[in-house]
Amino acid sequence: MNSIELLLSLSTALGAVLAGYSYYRGSQFKAKLARYSEIVDKEAYIAEIDDQADKRQRALQEQEAAVKREIEQKQQRLREQETAAAKAVDASTQEAKRIGQEIQTLKQDLAKLQELSFLEDYGFYERRFTYEDSGKYAQALNACRERQKQMLKDNRAALCETTWSIGNSEAEGQKMTRNILKLILRAFNGECDAAISRIKYNNIETMINRIEGSYKAINQMGQTLNFQIAPTYKQEKIQELQLAYEYQVVKQEEAEEQKRIREQMREEERAQREAEKARLEAEKEELRYQKALEEARRQLETATAAKQSKLLAQIDELSRQLEEAQKLKDRAQSLAQITRSGHVYIISNIGSFGENVYKIGMTRRLDPMDRVVELGDASVPFPFDVHAMIYTTNAPTLEKLLHTKFHRRRMNVINERKEFFKVSIEEIEAALNEAMQSNPDLKFKMQLTKVAEAEQYRQTQAQNRELVAA
Structure with missing residues (x-):
């Protein structure tokens, strides 16, 4: 057996040993695991509970x-x-x-x-200007309008302090500015011209307020773009309105004065004609009485004693009538030569105008009562009562003195040709005495009747009371 085989054998044996040992250890582990599984499960549960608690706590914290x-x-x-x-x-x-x-x-x-x-209901207006006549008012009015024209030419009537541009073009902006200024001026001028054309004695303050209102409204609308009408131009328009009104008033006053002068001239012409007529009639009367007197004297020379006494009485009567005719002729000639002489009359009409209302006028007629009768014609329900008929060598001056004295007491302060005054007869008497002392050249005698007879008026009142009582 070689070494390799030996090693293989040893390796196989070792693997068998290791497998057996592993099997043994696994059996023990399973036994132990079976023994401690309950404990492991509880710990896992606790761990799970803890984990859930942690999660809940985190959730609560987040909440x-x-x-x-x-x-x-x-x-x-x-x-x-x-x-x-x-x-x-x-x-x-x-x-x-x-x-x-x-x-x-x-x-x-x-x-x-x-x-x-x-x-305004009473037509009250206090004048702002003191020009002497309508010509001066016309000049002032034209000057006011010329100043407005110059302001328009100089671009001072309406202003814009902002420099506008359109599409980065200042030229276009300037063109827009000029057009808008022209538009607001046209609107303002239209309002002003309408106010001036409609002005009357009882609405001048309303028309001034209308111009002021138009000025404010237009300036408020132009405030966003910084457009406005110049205050000086507005003042010129208000001044034009006031001048236009006062010009009308002065022209009317001058027309009334011319009418009064024409009436005075007609009165003087009438007085001249009456004086000339009276002079001619007086001359005829004088001639007739002169012839009658000469005839009576001629008859006296050949009359018997019985007729002489009758003729003497006739001569005396004719001489008296001739003297009166000569006086009447002299007076007529004097009136024809001295046109300022005449009568100033003080008359009243209680039934028509009430107590303490007197007409103070003058007439140059030979018989001044003709004028009083003329005034008491169909235009008033009752005749006038005469309180004084004052002859003076300067009737216009005396009349003017009385009118000036009682100017603030006029019943009609607009038309001075209406010569009615709310005064007492005692005040008139005092004014006459004052005129006599301060103007000795007037040379007049005064005899005043203080109580008005007002016969027809009082009879009418009495009958009315009887009718009411019945």
């Missing part, structure tokens, strides 16, 4: 963390909501304060508008 995160998130949202609520409350407070201020401003504006409305 706790998630809950904490959710709580923190909710707290954060609550804090944010609280901050937002505080800001909203603060904003609401500021808004309420602003609205309160606006309400107060609106109340003040409303009070002003109510006052203006009340004043």
Whole structure:
């Protein structure tokens, strides 16, 4: 047997030994495993329980963390909501304060508008300018409009302080700016022209407010793009409106003055015609009485004693009538030569105008009562009562003194041709005495009747009372 075979034999034997030993050890292990399997199972169970506990604990920890995160998130949202609520409350407070201020401003504006409305109902307007006549007003109005034209030419009527560009082109932006400025000026000028064309005595403040409102509205709309009408241009428009109104008023006053002058001229012409007519009639009367007197004197020379006494009485009567005719002729000639002489009359009409309302006027007619009768025609229900008929060498001056004295007491402050005044007869008497003392050249005598007879009015009142009593 060689060495190789020996080795093979030994290897086979060793493998058999090892296999037997392995079988033996495996049997023992299985026996031991069978003995300790219950313990191994419990440990595995415990390990499994521990593993599950660990997992549950980790899950609980994760859940706790998630809950904490959710709580923190909710707290954060609550804090944010609280901050937002505080800001909203603060904003609401500021808004309420602003609205309160606006309400107060609106109340003040409303009070002003109510006052203006009340004043406008009475046609109240305080003039802003003091030009002498309509010509000066026309010049001022034209100058105002020329200033506006110059502002338009100089691009000062409306402004834009922002330089705009369109498609990176400043030229296009400038073109857009010019077009928008032209548009807002056209809108503003249209509103102003409409206000000026509609202005009347009872709406001037309303028209000024309309221009102001248009100015504010247009500037608010242009605020986003920084377009606005210049305040100086607005003031020029308001001044134009005021000048246009006062120009109309002055023209109307001048027309009324011209009408008064024409009426005065017609009155003077009528007085001249009446004076000339009276002079001619007085001359005829004088000539007739002169001839009659000469005839009576001629008859006296040849009359018997019985007829002489009768003729003497006739001569005396004719001499008296001739003297009166000569005085009437002299007076007519004087009136024809002195056109400022005439009568200032103080008359009332209680039935038509009430107590303490007097008309103070003048007339140059030879018989001034003709004028009083003319005033008491069908236009009033009752005739006028005469309180004074004052002859003076300067009737226009005396009348003007009385009118100036009682200017603020006029019943009609717009039309000064309406010569009615709300005064007492005692005030008129005092004014006449004052005029007499301060103007001795007027040379007038005054006899005043303080109580108005008002016969027809009082009879009518009495009959009405009887009818009511019945």
